[in-house]
Structure formats: structure tokens, C-alpha cells
Amino acid sequence: ENNKKPRIIRKTARLVVRNLPFNCSEQEVEKHFLKFGNIQEVKLLRKEDDRLVGCGFVQFENKLAASNALRDTNGEPFKGRPIIVDWAVPKRKYHSIQCVDSTNVDDSNESELSNKSVSSKITEDNSEETILSDNRERKNKTNNNSKMKKFHPDVDNVRTVFFKNVPFSVDNDQLRECAETLAGPVEYAVICLDPLTEHSKGTAFIRFKKKQVAEKVLNNECKLVLLGKELQPHQCLKKEDLQGKHLQNKTLKDKRNLYLFKEGLIVAGTAAAREVSQADMNKRLLLEQQRTRSLKNLHKFLSTNRLVVYNLPFYNFDNKKLLLLFQKYSPKDAVINEARVMRNLKDLDENGMPKSKGYGFVSFEKHENALSALRAINNNPEIFRDKKRPIVLFSIEDKGVLLIKQKRQEKAKMQKNGDTSPDSKINSKQSQSEPCRKVYSGNKFNKKQNKNSKTQINGNSKKSMPKFVGITGKPGVIKFPKKHKLQAQAITHKNNLKKELIRKKLSNKKQSRKQIRLKKNLNK
DSSP, X not given: OOOSOOOBOOOTTEEEEESOOTTOOHHHHHHHHGGGSXXXXXEEEEOTTSOEEEEEEEEESSHHHHHHHHHHHTTOBSSSSBOEEEEOOOHHHHHHOOOOOOSSOBTTBTTOOOOHHHHHHHHHHHHSOOBOOXXXXXXXXHHHXXXXXXXXXXXXXXXXXXXXXXXXXXXXXXXXXXXXXXXXXXXXXXXXXXXTTOSEEEEEEEEESSHXXXXXXXXXXXXXXXXXXXXXXXXXXOHHHHHHHHHHHOOOOOTTOGGGGSTTOOOTXXXXXXXXXXXXXXXXXXXXXXXHHHTTSTXXXXXXXXXXXXXXXXXXXXXXXXXXXXXXXXXXXXXXEXXXXXXXXXXXXXXXXEEEEEEEEEEESSHHHHHHHHHHHTTOTTTSOSSSOOEEEEEEEEHHHHHHHHHHHHHHHXXXXXXXXXXXHXXXXXHXXXXXXXXHOHHHHOHHHHXXXXXXXXXXXXXXXXXXXXXXXXXXXXXXXXXXXXXXXHHHHHHHHHHHHHHHHHHHHHHHHHHHHHHHHHHO
């Protein structure tokens, strides 16, 4: 007899069940899984004090029953608790993978088995396996390698087809036999295996000998049915093409609406900045710097419907006048929810009214209306004064502040209604959580609204827009301006104003000379 140690092979029809209730027994688990096939063993793992860990193993007689149980029970409730079912990992794999982060077994995370006694039980349990000869496995490996070496590479993958919905219990030979019977001659058929569990992923590759056969399968002219399940054919892609396709489809989600940061900005040297006063430009650049600093906080985002307006007159300009101003320059169907001039409550005027701070907020019901109002009012020289034009931008909101505000509103409603029952409290919590998500994830929640806004942005760029309109925001990657660039803009604008002033003086001199000449000619 050989002195070589035989290799231990694990049982293939073994499932690991996690997140089990702590009051269950082996008999109850067996009864739950018995409908899928005969069960050889059910073992629940326990701690040293004989308390359940919340994890166990179920050993079926055959792999088909185990795969059906995995498919139908994973994530389903058992005694009021959703269980996690997966293929059991062999002993050698369990020791090689270091994925456990904690050394304590917690009730809320029973899937992380990191207790030493538990891990030893798992490995001991897996060691009670059927022993087969190591030579037999080596022969199979050498035979498989020799077969694989004979395959010729399919350069364009025109003869290779990728299949989904493959039964878990099927092996390579069964898949090949099915393809050859229903479609045509096959060069090879390979089931995709999970590297950890070494079980089928439910997908496979089949390379046909003829290109015409592969095309028929892809066009559903020839359907493959295996164990009552119709295989779903897909075109086989190269790894590089698959990665490239994934990158193309992967679009960055702008959850904070940062693309609106650029909307309404006036850049020095452009046509919109031509007649802007130096004081206005300095204020714009200062606001841009402050907003950049503020948006570095990930809890802050740009509102899609709320505008902030600067350079408002300090006297004789109240909420009503602000509302009338925006109604005049907004679309006819625009609905304005709020128009408020911010005031200093500590600083009162002669009449005892709080003085204006020079800025205010306007909220619209729709983003499109807010956008059109911004473009019509921002930097418009005809509204206030040419040297002090309105500065309109999308407002920066704080998630935490909005949450507090909404909670206050809900509390006020409850007190007004006088309903303090437990059901009303539960409903209030739900109503609080829903608007929170709605407020923060503007792009994610209002997908239709954002699609309309994007089309409007692109559409308006094609139309002729007034010269005073600044930059239009476009969805994409946003780079916030740096401080030295903003300072450079201020210097550029100052130089441009000087040049414009010199140009005007020269033109005035020319006109005055022309008038003098005309008078002399008339006198003669």
C-alpha cells in the first residue's frame, strides 16, 4: 500500500445557512429544507456555552436538490427572520481566506463567524468528508489540460456564445450533449464556476465549430432547453471590450446638483462682463469663493428650485416687490412658493422695521421655471442700476438644517391637530423620513424633472440669449475655481474696465471735435 496521504474531498451538495433564529432546532431546519430533497445531515453551530451562533450546515443527497434549495430559500424568511443560504466553503478555502474583521459573534451579524471555537467547528465539520484517491483527481486534471490545449482560439468570438439561466446542477458534459443535440457540433462547453465555492454561477460558454450554428443560437432560431430551463444566449465579448462597455455605461451621479454651480457665473473678459462694475465683479468673485468653500462639505448641496438673490435695494423693497419682480421675468405658468427678503432683526429703521440685508430667497415649484428666471434676471442692467446689477444663483442647502425644519413642521402639525396617539407618531416618523430623502437626492428622486432641466439647458444654448447672461450649467464633472484664478479674474476685469474707460474718453473726444468742426463750418 502507498504511503501517500489520501486527499480529502468535500461534499458538493452542502449548504451553509446564516442568520438563523436563535430559538430554532435541527428538526425545524430539516423540515424547512426537506421539500427540496433528501437530507443526510443538519448541523447547527454552537458556542462553548451551548448557545446557538445563528449558522449551520445542511447536507443534501444530491447537488440538484441543494441548488434548488439555494435558489428558493436564500433571502426568504424562516421563523420570521430572512436567512442567507450559500454553498459551503471547503476547509482549505476557509483557512486561505482572511475576510473576518471582528473576533466577536454578534446577534446583528451572524454571517461573520470569527469566534475561534466556531471556526474550529466549521473546519472540523468539513473534515468529515468522503475520502477519495488523489491519483484519480490528478488523472482528471491532466486529461482536462490535454483537452484544453487542443482548442484553437476564436479571434473574434464569432463562434463562442455566452449563456445565462444554466441549471446549477449541470456539468460540462451535460451542457455539451445538450448543445450538440439541439444546435450542432461543439468545440467545447464550459460551466462558469465560483472561485470560492467551486459551484456553478448559472452561466456558461459554448464554442461551436461552425459560425452559422452560433448565429442561429444568438438569433433564437435554435433554442437550447436543459432540465426544463431555456438557456439565454448572449454575444460573447472580450475582456477588454466588456470593461470598456462597463466604463461607458457607468455615468457619475451628481447627487448634489453641482452642475448648477456654474449657472449664472460671470467670467472676466466675456461679453457678459463687459459693463459690469468693479464692485459687482469683486462681490461675484467673493461669493464664488465662499460657495466653493461651503460645497466642500458633503452634507451641503445645490437646490434645484430655490434661488438666492443679492444686490437687492436696502430701502423700500419688501417681499411683495421681490415676488412681483420674479413674476414679471418668469414664465406665465410658473408657480412661486416663496419670496423672502432677509432682514436684520437687531437693526431697526426709523419706523421700527428690521432693515434689509440686501439679499433674499425665491422658491419655485419647478426647476425649469427657476432656471429661466435666473437667466432673465441675473446681471440684467435694466432692473436696478447699471452699476449694481442683481446677482442670482442657485441656493446652497444644508441637509441637517432641512431635516430640523421638516421635523418642526411635522411637530407643529401634530400639535395643531392635537393627535398624540402612537399611530400618529409612527406616521409622522415615516413622513419625516420620506421628504428627507426627497430633499437630499434631488437628481435621484426627480428623474423626470432633471431630464427636462437637462434638455432645457441644451435647448437654450442653441437659442439667441441676451449678452448679459453668464455661463450656463451643464451636467458633468465640475471643477471648483481656485483662489488664485479668481484673483486673476479680478485683475483682468479691472484692466478691461480701464481700457473701456480710455476707449470711451477717446470716442467722446472725437465726437466733440466733430461737433466743433460742424459749428465752424456753419458759422462760415
